[in-house]
Each structure stands twice: as C-alpha cells, then as structure tokens.
Amino acid sequence: xxxxxxxxxxxxxxxxxxxxxxxxxxxxxxxxxxxxxxxxxxxxxxxxxxxxxxxxxxxxxxxxxxxxxxxxxxxxx
Amino acid sequence: xxxxxxxxxxxxxxxxxxxxxxxxxxxxxxxxxxxxxxxxxxxxxxxxxxxxxxxxxxxxxxxxxxxxxxxxxxxxxxxxxxxxxxxxxxxxxxxxxxxxxxxxxxxxxxxxxxxxxxxxxxxxxxxxxxxxxxxxxxxxxxxxxxxxxxxxxxxxxxxxxxxxxxxxxxxxxxxxxxxxxxxxxxxxxxxxxxxxxxxxxxxxxxxxxxxxxxxxxxxxxxxxxxxxxxxxxxxxxxxxxxxxxxxxxxxxxxxxxxxxxxxxxxxxxxxxxxxxxxxxxxxxxxxxxxxxxxxxxxxxxxxxxxxxxxxxxxxxxxxxxxxxxxxxxxxxxxxxxxxxxxxxxxxxxxxxxxxxxxxxxxxxxxxxxxxxxxxxxxxxxxxxxxxxxxxxxxxxxxxxxxxxxxxxxxxxxxxxxxxxxxxxxxxxxxxxxxxxxxxxxxxxxxxxxxxxxxxxxxxxxxxxxxxxxxxxxxxxxxxxxxxxxxxxxxxxxxxxxxxxxxxxxxxxxxxxxxxxxxxxxxxxxxxxxxxxxxxxxxxxxxxxxxxxxxxxxxxxxxxxxxxxxxxxxxxxxxxxxxxxxxxxxxxxxxxxxxxxxxxxxxxxxxxxxxxxxxxxxxxxxxxxxxxxxxxxxxxxxxxxxxxxxxxxxxxxxxxxxxxxxxxxxxxxxxxxxxxxxxxxxxxxxxxxxxxxxxx
Numbered sequence: 001x002x003x004x005x006x007x008x009x010x011x012x013x014x015x016x017x018x019x020x021x022x023x024x025x026x027x028x029x030x031x032x033x034x035x036x037x038x039x040x041x042x043x044x045x046x047x048x049x050x051x052x053x054x055x056x057x058x059x060x061x062x063x064x065x066x067x068x069x070x071x072x073x074x075x076x077x
Numbered sequence: 078x079x080x081x082x083x084x085x086x087x088x089x090x091x092x093x094x095x096x097x098x099x100x101x102x103x104x105x106x107x108x109x110x111x112x113x114x115x116x117x118x119x120x121x122x123x124x125x126x127x128x129x130x131x132x133x134x135x136x137x138x139x140x141x142x143x144x145x146x147x148x149x150x151x152x153x154x155x156x157x158x159x160x161x162x163x164x165x166x167x168x169x170x171x172x173x174x175x176x177x178x179x180x181x182x183x184x185x186x187x188x189x190x191x192x193x194x195x196x197x198x199x200x201x202x203x204x205x206x207x208x209x210x211x212x213x214x215x216x217x218x219x220x221x222x223x224x225x226x227x228x229x230x231x232x233x234x235x236x237x238x239x240x241x242x243x244x245x246x247x248x249x250x251x252x253x254x255x256x257x258x259x260x261x262x263x264x265x266x267x268x269x270x271x272x273x274x275x276x277x278x279x280x281x282x283x284x285x286x287x288x289x290x291x292x293x294x295x296x297x298x299x300x301x302x303x304x305x306x307x308x309x310x311x312x313x314x315x316x317x318x319x320x321x322x323x324x325x326x327x328x329x330x331x332x333x334x335x336x337x338x339x340x341x342x343x344x345x346x347x348x349x350x351x352x353x354x355x356x357x358x359x360x361x362x363x364x365x366x367x368x369x370x371x372x373x374x375x376x377x378x379x380x381x382x383x384x385x386x387x388x389x390x391x392x393x394x395x396x397x398x399x400x401x402x403x404x405x406x407x408x409x410x411x412x413x414x415x416x417x418x419x420x421x422x423x424x425x426x427x428x429x430x431x432x433x434x435x436x437x438x439x440x441x442x443x444x445x446x447x448x449x450x451x452x453x454x455x456x457x458x459x460x461x462x463x464x465x466x467x468x469x470x471x472x473x474x475x476x477x478x479x480x481x482x483x484x485x486x487x488x489x490x491x492x493x494x495x496x497x498x499x500x501x502x503x504x505x506x507x508x509x510x511x512x513x514x515x516x517x518x519x520x521x522x523x524x525x526x527x528x529x530x531x532x533x534x535x536x537x538x539x540x541x542x543x544x545x546x547x548x549x550x551x552x553x554x555x556x557x558x559x560x561x562x563x564x565x566x567x568x569x570x571x572x573x574x575x576x577x578x579x580x581x582x583x584x585x586x587x588x589x590x591x592x593x594x595x596x597x598x599x600x601x602x603x604x605x606x607x608x609x610x611x612x613x614x615x616x617x618x619x620x621x622x623x624x625x626x627x628x629x630x631x632x633x634x635x636x637x638x639x640x641x642x643x644x645x646x647x648x649x650x651x652x653x654x655x656x657x658x659x660x661x662x663x664x665x666x667x668x669x670x671x672x673x674x675x676x677x678x679x680x681x682x683x684x685x686x687x688x689x690x691x692x693x694x695x696x697x698x699x700x701x702x703x704x705x706x707x708x709x710x711x712x713x714x715x716x717x718x719x720x721x722x723x724x725x726x727x728x729x730x731x732x733x734x735x736x737x738x739x740x741x742x743x744x745x746x747x748x749x750x751x752x753x754x755x756x757x758x759x760x761x762x763x764x765x766x767x768x769x770x771x772x
Binding site: 021024025026027028029030031033034041042044045046048049051055056057058059060061062065 | 140141143145176178179182308311314315318319322345348349352354442445446447449450459483559560561562563564565566
C-alpha cells in the first residue's frame with residue numbers, strides 16, 4: 001500500500017490507515033487520521049523532512065514517519 | 078479584599094495566546110518558576126468591569142490534554158487538582174481563526190472537565206483576507222460556550238472578553254459531546270468503580286499514566302483499574318480523538334464558511350522562498366550576519382556613553398564624599414561593578430529583539446524544517462536549532478527549550494552542546510577584548526571587529542556540532558526519534574509582544590546577573606583591599622625604602638601595585654598563574670577566570686574592580702586594560718593573549734547556573750560534571766595552541 005513517503009510534490013491523497021502504536025500521538029491530534037486529506041507541499045533538501053498539509057494543518061514530519069502512514073490516491077488526482 | 082477570579086489561558090502553540098495575555102495584563106505581569114521545575118510560570122493581573130480583578134495564568138501551549146512533554150503535563154496537573162490555588166474559576170481557550178478545527182480539540186476536552194469555559198477566536202482581523210466567515214451565535218450554542226472574537230493585533234474584542242470573564246458564573250459547564258461512547262462498557266465499569274469522580278477526569282488520569290507517568294494522584298487511585306493494555310488504551314485514545322474531530326467537523330460545517338478563492342497564496346510563496354534548498358539557507362545566513370553587524374554597530378554609541386558616565390560617576394563620588402573605606406568601596410567596588418553590567422544592556426536588548434522577532438514571525442519553524450536533515454547527521458534534531466539559537470541569549474532558557482525534543486538521546490546531546498553557543502554573558506568579555514586587540518578597519522563594508530565577533534559565534538556553533546557528532550557515536554542508547562513540527566503562518570511580529578519580551582528578558586538579565594555581579598564585585602574589592610602579613614600592610618614603607626629617589630606619584634603607583642599583588646585576591650591569582658601562563662594570561666586575568674565561574678560577564682566587572690583598586694585617574698576600563706603592562710614592560714593584552722582569551726571563553730564551561738540547570742534537566746550530576754571537565758579541557762588546549770602559534 002502506498003504511504004505518504006511515496007507522494008510526489010504537490011500531490012493530494014487520502015489517509016487510509018495510521019497506527020497509534022507506530023506514529024506520535026501528537027500527529028494524530030493534528031488531524032492525521034483515516035479519511036482526512038493530505039497534500040505534499042514541499043521537501044527539505046535531501047527530500048527529508050516532508051512539509052504536508054494534513055486536513056488544513058501545516059505540519060513537517062520525517063520521511064521515516066511518513067512511511068508509516070498509508071494513503072490512497074484520490075480519484076480526482 | 079475584593080474577590081479575585083482565577084483565569085487560566087489555554088491553547089495550542091502559535092494561536093497568539095501570549096498576545097491575548099499581553100493585551101489583558103499589559104506590563105502588569107511576572108514570570109516565575111513552577112515549584113520544583115523550571116518551566117516558566119507567567120501570571121498577571123487584569124482589571125475587569127465593576128472593580129473585579131482577575132488573576133491570569135498563561136499556561137504552556139498544548140495541543141490536547143494528552144501530555145507528551147513536561148510543559149504539557151503542567152496543564153493537566155493543574156486541571157486535575159481542584160485544591161491547587163491556581164485552579165481556574167474560568168478557562169479561556171485561545172484559538173486561531175485559521176486553525177479553528179485543530180484548536181477546538183483541546184476545547185472539547187476542557188469542556189469535559191466541566192470548567193466554565195470561554196472560547197477566544199483570535200486573529201479575527203485575518204477573517205476577511207482568508208475568506209472565512211463565522212456564525213458566532215450558532216457556534217456558541219453548539220459548543221455550549223461564549224465566544225469572544227478578538228484581534229490582539231488590532232486590539233479589538235478585548236473589552237468584550239473582559240466582560241465575559243467578569244460574568245463567568247453565567248457560563249455553561251455542560252460538556253459539548255459524550256466521549257465515553259467510544260467504549261460504553263469500559264467507561265461504565267470505570268464510573269461504577271469510582272462513583273464519586275468525574276468520568277473524564279478518571280480517564281485522563283489513567284491515560285496520562287500511559288503517556289507520561291508523572292501525574293500526582295492525591296484525589297484518586299486508579300492503579301487498581303488497569304484492565305486494558307497500553308496499546309489498547311492508546312487505540313481508545315485514538316478513537317476518542319476521531320470522535321472529537323467528528324463532532325468538531327459537524328459543528329464547523331454549519332458554523333464556518335471558507336471561501337477558498339479568497340486565499341492569497343502568500344503563505345505558499347513565502348514558504349517556497351524561505352525553505353528553498355539554496356535561497357532558504359542563504360536567507361538564514363544573511364539574517365544571522367545582519368544580526369551580528371547590527372548588535373555591533375548600533376550598540377557602540379550608547380555603550381561608549383554608559384562607559385564614560387560610570388567613569389565620571391565614580392570620579393564624582395570620590396571627589397564629593399569624604400575619603401575613606403566606604404567611599405572607596407562605593408566608587409571602586411559598587412559603581413565599577415554596576416557599570417560593568419549596565420553597559421551591556423544595549424547589546425542584550427538588541428539580541429533579544431532579533432530572537433523574539435524571528436520567533437514571533439513564524440520564521441523559526443522554517444529554520445527547524447531546513448536544518449533537521451543536517452542536524453540529524455550529528456545526532457541532533459531540527460528542533461535543536463531553537464535551543465542553539467536561543468543559546469546566543471543564554472544557555473539556561475535554551476536548555477529548558479530542549480523539552481519539546483521528544484527523543485531522549487537527541488535531547489541529551491542538545492543539552493550537552495548548547496553551552497558552546499556564544500551566550501550574551503560572553504558578549505561583554507568578547508567585546509572588550511576585541512576592541513583592545515583587533516584593529517579597526519573594514520573588509521567589504523564589515524568591520525574587522527564585527528567579523529571577529531561573527532567568527533567567534535561560528536566557532537562556538539562549530540564546536541557544538543563537532544561535539545554533538547562525537548557524542549552521537551559515543552552514547553549508546555536506543556531511543557525513538559520523533560519529529561512533528563507545526564508550521565505556523567507568517568505574521569508581522571506584534572510590536573507590543575516584542576517590546577514586552579525584550580523588556581522582561583533584559584530586566585531579568587540586569588537584575589539576576591546584576592545581583593551576582595554586584596556581590597562578587599564587592600567581595601573582590603574586599604579581597605583586593607586586604608591582605609595578610611607585612612607585605613600588604615607595610616607596603617608603603619617597603620616601597621619607600623626600596624625606591625627613595627622616586628617622585629611621590631610614582632611611589633603611590635608602586636605601592637598600589639605592590640599592595641594588590643600581596644592582597645588575598647593577588648595570592649589567589651598568583652597561585653593559579655603557573656597553570657595559565659602558557660596561555661598568555663597573568664595573575665590578574667587569573668582572578669577574572671576564577672570569578673567568571675559565577676557568570677562569565679563577571680570577568681569584566683572583576684577586571685574593572687581590580688584595575689580600579691590603585692588607579693587614580695578616571696579612565697575607562699578599556700583605557701586601563703590597554704595600558705596594563707607585564708613585568709617585562711610589554712602590554713598584557715596583545716593579539717596572541719587576546720585571541721587565546723577569546724578562545725578560552727568560547728569553549729570553557731564557566732557558568733554555575735548552567736550546570737545547575739543541566740543537573741535538573743538530566744536528573745543526574747553525571748552529565749554536568751562531564752560537561753564541566755570536557756569543555757574546560759577543550760578550552761585549555763585550544764587556547765594553549767593558539768597562543769603558542771600566534772606569539
């Protein structure tokens with residue numbers, strides 16, 4: 001299954017699964033929850049960290065965390 | 078006494094909570110520490126309509142009541158303990174109109190605690206430009222609360238907020254959703270086990286144990302109620318969060334409309350530039366360079382003025398008061414010592430000015446983003462950039478700022494290397510030595526002296542990075558590394574916020590550091606004005622018999638120098654002289670190094686006192702240092718000894734307060750001792766090499 005780490009610059013997707021055991025709880029509280037939209041806004045140099053818009057929250061996370069959040073590319077994209 | 082209302086300000090970071098706090102209290106505020114821990118406790122007073130007063134507590138920013146850091150834990154500790162004297166009569170949740178959805182999460186949790194709650198929607202002036210409109214009446218009803226639309230920037234809505242606080246008894250304490258629906262049978266059992274307790278409170282105590290584990294449990298003991306595994310509880314918490322967001326989304330769907338076409342895209346454009354893989358770094362570098370140039374150039378004039386004023390004041394005291402021990406103490410001990418502190422106000426104020434502008438504008442988070450990958454290579458975290466930059470003000474708040482680094486290893490390394498960063502206490506030492514040994518002149522429009530200062534900041538940073546990389550290899554413990562950073566929108570910093578920060582920080586530097594410096598100045602003066610045995614007490618006769626052919630003035634000078642050498646402080650300096658001579662220092666500098674341990678800037682005050690004892694002319698400290706000679710007649714402060722001294726101050730661990738904070742933050746004496754020995758050895762050998770090469 002694709003994860004946020006597989007996204008291209010500017011691409012949009014929907015979060016399908018994120019386990020509370022694997023990723024920081026703070027990220028869930030910021031809106032990283034199944035069903036919410038995510039867009040990749042920018043990479044830092046060396047493609048890490050990633051700058052995302054998750055459900056209208058602007059958040060930066062590392063690639064290793066991004067690889068734990070499963071997504072589904074939206075039909076409109 | 079009229080009744081005081083306890084008000085707690087709660088909200089996510091970056092919602093302008095501090096602006097609301099400043100708008101309510103003005104300069105009527107103070108910063109203290111929570112007992113036992115070093116988290117800043119900001120409180121202030123606010124006058125409400127009809128003569129009622131409110132005591133306002135600005136709690137640390139938190140995303141929710143699930144604590145993941147010490148700062149966030151404070152909020153929960155307070156809200157769970159009704160007997161706490163700060164327990165709020167009314168809670169104000171500050172939210173930002175652009176991030177209402179996320180900000181409401183903590184709001185719904187506070188409501189579940191049945192505390193009267195007011196919702197502040199801040200930055201209301203941005204609604205039009207962002208195409209946001211709100212149905213306030215609907216939101217008030219749906220959320221069971223009163224709403225104040227506030228713009229701390231435009232200073233609107235504050236009066237309405239004050240009225241709402243004064244009428245806090247009218248607020249509803251009804252929760253706005255029923256979170257226990259996520260697992261009905263579990264919550265039923267929980268309530269049955271503790272029938273007298275509020276259900277949500279019980280749930281918080283149980284889950285905080287899982288998350289953080291430090292909650293004080295005076296009121297209830299839930300240890301017996303561990304029927305779920307950690308992982309199950311976490312899953313339940315996730316369900317709770319989802320549930321809350323479902324509720325918030327349904328409310329906002331009705332009460333908020335966003336016209337996306339109105340969004341300007343300014344944020345995206347600024348982000349693209351400030352986080353560009355080349356321009357991002359270039360901008361950051363230029364900003365740092367301008368800060369140092371500004372600190373150097375703009376503060377020169379007021380500093381010269383202060384320096385001259387204190388020299389005059391000291392002279393005036395001597396001329397006006399009757400001669401005697403008290404006058405000498407006042408003129409040479411107290412006034413010289415105070416002057417040594419006051420002179421750095423311009424520079425420290427400028428430094429805090431720039432740091433607070435970078436923080437307020439939202440730029441600092443971009444730097445965190447840009448630097449994370451690079452910092453990680455050295456065992457640090459992008460968030461280490463904030464401690465490292467605040468370290469340029471003072472290592473103590475910087476070390477406390479490491480608390481939001483979630484990984485213990487990355488946090489420990491940041492704590493250990495932060496003291497290498499040039500703090501404002503080193504600045505006084507640097508400035509006076511640079512002005513003595515570095516020639517004037519300009520290179521590409523930048524003065525040599527400013528470039529030297531910049532270089533000193535850079536080697537401090539460089540040493541921090543090298544040590545971090547070394548520690549990263551040596552320290553062998555596994556710890557999960559997390560990195561979640563919110564990127565706030567760009568804002569023009571609020572003049573009022575910046576002003577209050579600069580004022581409060583400068584004030585605390587002057588008074589906190591000033592107290593120590595003043596005390597030490599007096600002690601040094603006493604130690605320098607007294608000595609054991611005949612060598613000190615009969616100095617006049619010894620000199621007069623040895624140099625009978627000299628003029629009275631020359632004899633006086635010789636007596637003074639002889640006395641200082643044989644005073645108590647002279648003996649201390651002489652004792653350590655053999656160790657520091659290879660670095661190019663004499664025993665007077667040695668005294669300065671010893672007293673620096675209280676705080677580095679004491680060095681300047683110490684020299685001011687030492688050189689004042691026995692000097693008659695009202696020279697400034699700089700003139701005195703420049704004319705100071707070794708026994709062989711060469712000046713004490715040359716390029717070689719000056720640079721050696723600069724390097725020593727750059728690397729040595731000389732601050733007791735920092736060591737105390739490191740002890741507290743790492744909960745062991747092991748790390749501060751390692752820091753002290755390691756840094757001082759590095760400093761000694763680098764200064765030794767530098768002096769021997771340049772000499």
